Amino acid sequence: MPDKRKSHKSPIPRLAGITFFPVIMLSFLSVSGLQAIYTTEYFINYSAQSIIRLSFMICGALPLVLLGIKDDLIGVRYSHKFIIQILSALLLISSGTYIDNLYGLLGIYELSPYIGIPFTTLLTVYIINSLNLIDGVDGLAATLSIVASVILGSSLLIAGNRTTSILAFAITGTLIPFLYYNTIAKRKLFMGDTGSLTLGYMLSFLAIYYSMQTSANNTAPSIPPIIIAWSVLFVPLFDTARVMCVRASQGKPIFNPDRNHIHHKLLDLGYSHRKITLILTVATLCLTALNISLYKRLNINILLTIDLMTGVLFNVYLNQRRKRIAGNSELNKISEQSPSIPLGDFSVTTNYRFDSIPKRQVVVNTINPHSWVTSHRDTEFKKALLQSDALIPDGTGIVFAVRWLFGIRIRKMAGADLHRHVLQQLDKVAGSVFYLGASQRTLTHITERIHAEHPHIRINTYSPPYRDRFSEEETAAMIAAVNAFKPDVLFVGMTAPKQEKWIAANRHLLQARLISGIGAVFGFYGGTTPRPPQWMIAMGLEWLGRLIKEPRRMWKRNFVSTPKYLSDIVRLKLKKKNNKKTTPDYEIN
Structure with a gap:
């Protein structure tokens, strides 16, 4: 017992x-x-x-x-x-x-x-x-x-x-x-x-x-x-x-x-x-x-x-x-009573849970070292992340930074983990979900899997054209498709930073309670892109598994973005130490 x-x-x-x-x-x-x-x-x-x-x-x-x-x-x-x-x-x-x-x-x-x-x-x-x-x-x-x-x-x-x-x-x-x-x-x-x-x-x-x-x-x-x-x-x-x-x-x-x-x-x-x-x-x-x-x-x-x-x-x-963790009473208070911890210009959500369909619209995005670095040269992307109602830690690097800076251990929550959790809750209440993004083949696989694993969920999908920027007509068609279905949850899979910027620009027009950009999860769940094995995920090595499986896509994230991200975190650590404050000024020049 x-x-x-x-x-x-x-x-x-x-x-x-x-x-x-x-x-x-x-x-x-x-x-x-x-x-x-x-x-x-x-x-x-x-x-x-x-x-x-x-x-x-x-x-x-x-x-x-x-x-x-x-x-x-x-x-x-x-x-x-x-x-x-x-x-x-x-x-x-x-x-x-x-x-x-x-x-x-x-x-x-x-x-x-x-x-x-x-x-x-x-x-x-x-x-x-x-x-x-x-x-x-x-x-x-x-x-x-x-x-x-x-x-x-x-x-x-x-x-x-x-x-x-x-x-x-x-x-x-x-x-x-x-x-x-x-x-x-x-x-x-x-x-x-x-x-x-x-x-x-x-x-x-x-x-x-x-x-x-x-x-x-x-x-x-x-x-x-x-x-x-x-x-x-x-x-x-x-x-x-x-x-x-x-x-x-x-x-x-x-x-x-x-x-x-x-x-x-x-x-x-x-x-x-x-x-x-x-x-x-x-x-x-x-x-x-x-x-x-x-x-x-x-x-x-x-x-x-x-x-x-x-x-x-x-x-x-x-x-x-x-x-060190027990003695940091102020930061422990933040982690227990507040849903987020300040990290640089962002507030990382540490305990997001989708226990019920929200009464008002909520946008949930993820942050990892690559998106951190990208946001510093793409102001529109950074603004989109800052406008998120919840920004969950999708990366071992984010988890490490919070632990190193504050002595607080948080759990990584990848987009795939959020996706799985949301589907489980939707199935309990017979909710609805809309998938916007990816190819029609991937969306078909997703639909079949949803019907098999979560039979109580109503599902609809839309495959937009594959291009860097959508025309006004294409955007209007996507919004119309979503609003015609009025889903409880809208998952957008267009890869970062495109999906976050599209959500930020159009959220006020979308009739969905929860909106989340989860990118690669469409391929994972649809079976077109294999996710690394569970033992690698459990050990914090999902990044290595993805690098092995998708080297052309992932090499830049790991060998270019990661060093830049680590240098930013070191600067935050030094600034925190020099200021001798519990919560330092997180601005990165």
């Missing part, structure tokens, strides 16, 4: 994790059995010790699965959770699976069972809870688990532990389809505590088992296994330790939940779930690669110190950004 610590707004099933253990076991046992029947002993090594360790691991996982199910359904006290987790850890250790060598970490090498067993018990419980606590945004825990299982599985395979590597890859195979339903599917599923406890336990087994390679094979591995083990789990392990230290320093119970985890900080800075997952996954991969590449040159303790300092500095950076 949603609450103040969770980012989802509606109830979402959280029992998907109940399938993890049986599916992992089915995959592992099936593949292991087939390998035992049809391959030589060289390919898969079934030692008695391996079977014993895996058997005890399976026995230890069962209580955690039952604990997770109960916790997901009715909740379980922390004290009861720890008792079950310690029991599962002891079952794992009963097979002889415990850390017996730290490879010089903290100056310690071989560990006696009297130290290794309690240390491994605490570490297992710590890893289980770390993965449970990092499961705060869609896809994060699953993706980090996939990375850890792939790297540990590959390392075990290289080290000759074929049987255990199959378990690691079974975890990977189980999580990939779940990741789809957790991040992409319309009807989402959460892994819940059942899933996170299961994954945490199995990953702790893989990490500990891999860390025992010296004793298992009687040969020293080329890379100390403990380096790989801590690298792939560093993000959840460090985050949990940091949060507990912060709570303890503030005199709070270390197990009380709050919004101080790293994913909460990134959420507060405006990052989406996918971007947070991408950032922390890339961080894990880079950390692992750097540790592996540097271990021969640096002492293991220096490596650990570098990793810890990197984690500390990254969190300090996030804290400073959060404080």
Whole structure:
């Protein structure tokens, strides 16, 4: 269920994790059995010790699965959770699976069972809870688990532990389809505590088992296994330790939940779930690669110190950004109470929503770095943009400028996003829409798609002649076509700056409640111009996708307009700094 610590707004099933253990076991046992029947002993090594360790691991996982199910359904006290987790850890250790060598970490090498067993018990419980606590945004825990299982599985395979590597890859195979339903599917599923406890336990087994390679094979591995083990789990392990230290320093119970985890900080800075997952996954991969590449040159303790300092500095950076945003009270007031933020000569609308058909005529246009630069040499275009009732940020450059100048994170709203949102609302109220622009072929495709996806919307279209300037007769014919239909929404697609100037010159003659120039969206929606894939849009790389697909049209925007735009933004930043005002004079000479 949603609450103040969770980012989802509606109830979402959280029992998907109940399938993890049986599916992992089915995959592992099936593949292991087939390998035992049809391959030589060289390919898969079934030692008695391996079977014993895996058997005890399976026995230890069962209580955690039952604990997770109960916790997901009715909740379980922390004290009861720890008792079950310690029991599962002891079952794992009963097979002889415990850390017996730290490879010089903290100056310690071989560990006696009297130290290794309690240390491994605490570490297992710590890893289980770390993965449970990092499961705060869609896809994060699953993706980090996939990375850890792939790297540990590959390392075990290289080290000759074929049987255990199959378990690691079974975890990977189980999580990939779940990741789809957790991040992409319309009807989402959460892994819940059942899933996170299961994954945490199995990953702790893989990490500990891999860390025992010296004793298992009687040969020293080329890379100390403990380096790989801590690298792939560093993000959840460090985050949990940091949060507990912060709570303890503030005199709070270390197990009380709050919004101080790293994913909460990134959420507060405006990052989406996918971007947070991408950032922390890339961080894990880079950390692992750097540790592996540097271990021969640096002492293991220096490596650990570098990793810890990197984690500390990254969190300090996030804290400073959060404080800067929270401390800028006047600008926060602008973003919350006012629909726009001043940027140069323009007011960028930050929260435009088409929730109902406006009672009076509203003109909505978009602004991006290219239109910003164009407006400075085309006064008619600039006037048209200034006359807009709403000017939405259609470009990563605009979003960046607002964040850099004011410390306020706003969301990009491309013309395609506005178009989709308006159609969804029109369909609910059986509204009407008119498309003015593009070729008749494109308009036909748009009409067919509207009828298929939004059957309650009434639609009409008009394809004007393709030329730089329309004659008075042509303009009159377009206006007459629009007014004969009297649409709730008029979309104009003539490319910028032509469409904005045409709207500004004729808006007083047009009988439409909402008028918007959305240019390339006609081609996107009509299917004549493919829009970049969703993953590029989500990462703020739509400009790159369009440059690749339309280089002749987009090169000037990116390689001529963008540098000019950035120089303007730098000038605004310097002027703001020199004036030492919260809201500077935005005039560009």
